[in-house]
Amino acid sequence: DGVGSETARSLVESWIREEDFLLAVLDSGSFDAVVGNPPYIRIEQLSPEIQRAYRQRYESLYDRADIYVAFIERSLDVLSAGGILSFICADRWTLNRYGAPLRRIITERFRVRSYIDLHQASPFESEVIAYPSIFSISPGKTDNVSVARLSDASPEECKALHRALNSPKKTNGGVLTHYASWFNGEEPWVLSPPEHFKTLRDLESRFEPLEADGKTKVRIGVATGNDSTYIVDAETGIEKDRLVPLVMRSDIENGSIKDGHRFVINTFDDEGHLIKLANYPRLRRHLESHGVAIKRRHVAQKNPGSWFRTIDRVYPELVSVPKLLIPDIAGSNEVALDKGKYHPHHNLYFVVSDAWNMEVLGGLLSSKVALFFIWSYATKMRGSYLRFQAQYLRRIRVPRPADLPEKLTKAIAAAFVSRDFERLDRLALQAYRLDSLPAFDFVDTRE
Numbered sequence: 230d231g232v233g234s235e236t237a238r239s240l241v242e243s244w245i246r247e248e249d250f251l252l253a254v255l256d257s258g259s260f261d262a263v264v265g266n267p268p269y270i271r272i273e274q275l276s277p278e279i280q281r282a283y284r285q286r287y288e289s290l291y292d293r294a295d296i297y298v299a300f301i302e303r304s305l306d307v308l309s310a311g312g313i314l315s316f317i318c319a320d321r322w323t324l325n326r327y328g329a330p331l332r333r334i335i336t337e338r339f340r341v342r343s344y345i346d347l348h349q350a351s352p353f354e355s356e357v358i359a360y361p362s363i364f365s366i367s368p369g370k371t372d373n374v375s376v377a378r379l380s381d382a383s384p385e386e387c388k389a390l391h392r393a394l395n396s397p398k399k400t401n402g403g404v405l406t407h408y409a410s411w412f413n414g415e416e417p418w419v420l421s422p423p424e425h426f427k428t429l430r431d432l433e434s435r436f437e438p439l440e441a442d443g444k445t446k447v448r449i450g451v452a453t454g455n456d457s458t459y460i461v462d463a464e465t466g467i468e469k470d471r472l473v474p475l476v477m478r479s480d481i482e483n484g485s486i487k488d489g490h491r492f493v494i495n496t497f498d499d500e501g502h503l504i505k506l507a508n509y510p511r512l513r514r515h516l517e518s519h520g521v522a523i524k525r526r527h528v529a530q531k532n533p534g535s536w537f538r539t540i541d542r543v544y545p546e547l548v549s550v551p552k553l554l555i556p557d558i559a560g561s562n563e564v565a566l567d568k569g570k571y572h573p574h575h576n577l578y579f580v581v582s583d584a585w586n587m588e589v590l591g592g593l594l595s596s597k598v599a600l601f602f603i604w605s606y607a608t609k610m611r612g613s614y615l616r617f618q619a620q621y622l623r624r625i626r627v628p629r630p631a632d633l634p635e636k637l638t639k640a641i642a643a644a645f646v647s648r649d650f651e652r653l654d655r656l657a658l659q660a661y662r663l664d665s666l667p668a669f670d671f672v673d674t675r676e
Contacts, residue, residue, distance in 0.1 A: 267300035294327040320362040326620040329415035340369035350382035371411040424667045436626035444584035450573030452540040454526040458519040459494045476571035495543040553580040560672025564595045592645035596657030
C-alpha cells in the first residue's frame with residue numbers, strides 16, 4: 230500500500246502477536262470483535278502439560294473435547310459489552326456430549342445472533358472432514374436467532390443471505406429461519422427445519438429416553454489398544470479360559486451375524502483384577518512376543534506394572550446376554566440381534582434390557598422413527614452418514630412396553646425378524662401414535 234518498509238515493520242510488530250491464544254495474558258472485556266477459524270485438535274493429542282494447563286483454565290474442555298471449544302470460550306471472555314464473536318468452526322459442539330459445558334456458558338451469559346449451517350456447502354478450498362458452521366455471538370440474552378442453511382455457498386447465495394441478515398424487517402423470502410426462543414442450559418442445538426423440530430419436541434414430550442426405565446442400557450464394546458495382538462483365532466494356542474468369543478462390525482451383514490471365529494484375550498479375572506501372567510505361560514509368551522507394540526499404548530505407559538492389560542475390561546458374562554448390536558457409522562440404523570453368543574468389539578454399540586422383548590425393541594430401534602431421533606441429534610458425516618454413538622442412542626425416545634398392544638408388539642417383532650422395514654416403519658408410527666414423519670434426507674442402508 231505504499232507504506233515504507235520501516236513503517237510497515239513497526240506497524241506489524243505493534244499489530245500482530247504470535248503466542249498461545251489460550252494461555253496469553255489478555256484483559257477480559259477488551260475486544261470489540263473476535264473473528265477466526267480456530268484449530269481443530271482433540272485435547273488428548275496434546276502433551277500432558279498443555280492438557281493440564283488448558284483444562285485448569287477452561288471449563289468448556291470436558292471429556293475428549295476438541296480445543297476449538299476453548300477458543301470459543303476464551304474469545305467470549307475477552308469481548309467488550311458490545312462486542313461480537315464470529316467464527317467459522319466445526320459444528321460438533323452444538324450437539325455432542327463434549328460441547329455441553331460450552332452450550333451452557335453461552336445460553337447463560339451470551340446472545341446467539343445468527344447461525345449459518347454449511348452442511349450442504351463446501352466453503353474451504355481444501356477438503357476437510359468436519360462440517361463447519363458460521364455463528365455470531367455477543368454478550369446478552371438470546372432471542373430471535375437468525376438461522377440459515379447454505380446449499381452451495383456461491384457468491385450469489387452469500388449475497389442474498391447478507392442482504393437478508395442486514396434487512397431491518399428480515400424479509401428474506403425463505404433464506405432465514407427465525408427462532409423466537411433458544412435452547413436452555415446444556416441442551417443440544419437441534420437446528421432442524423421448523424416442521425422437524427415440532428415433531429421432535431412432540432415425541433420428547435410424550436415418551437421417555439431409552440434408558441429411563443433403569444433396566445435398559447446402552448454400552449460400547451471392548452477396546453484393546455492393539456487389536457492385532459489381542460484379537461486371535463481359536464488355534465492361537467493361548468489358554469482357552471483366556472479367550473472370549475468376539476463380534477466385530479465386519480461380522481454383521483444384512484442383520485445377520487456370521488461367526489468370524491475371533492476371540493478377544495481376557496486379561497482380567499472374575500473380580501476385575503489383572504491376572505497373574507505367571508499362571509498362563511502360553512498367554513505370557515504371546516504377549517511378550519508383541520511387547521514392544523503393546524507397551525507403546527497410552528494405557529501401558531500410564532501403568533507400566535499392568536502393561537499387558539486391554540484398555541477396557543472384558544466381561545465374559547456378557548457373552549450369554551441377548552443384545553442389540555449397532556454399528557457406529559452408518560447411513561441408517563443397522564440393528565442386529567445377538568441372542569447370546571458374543572462379546573462386542575469397540576466398533577459396535579450395544580443395547581441390553583431386562584424390560585423389553587429384544588425383538589420388539591430391535592424393531593423399534595430399526596424403524597424410521599428411531600432414525601429420526603438420531604438424524605436430529607447426531608453429528609453428520611460426509612456422504613450423509615451418521616454417528617450412532619451412545620450419547621445419541623440414549624436420546625431416542627421409546628414407548629413403555631406395557632403401553633403397546635400385544636398384537637402390535639408381535640407384529641413389530643415379526644417385521645424385525647423378517648427385516649420388512651417398510652412394514653416396520655408403518656408399525657412404529659402406530660407405536661408412537663404418529664400419522665407421519667416429516668421428510669428427512671438419509672442413506673437407507675437397512676437391508
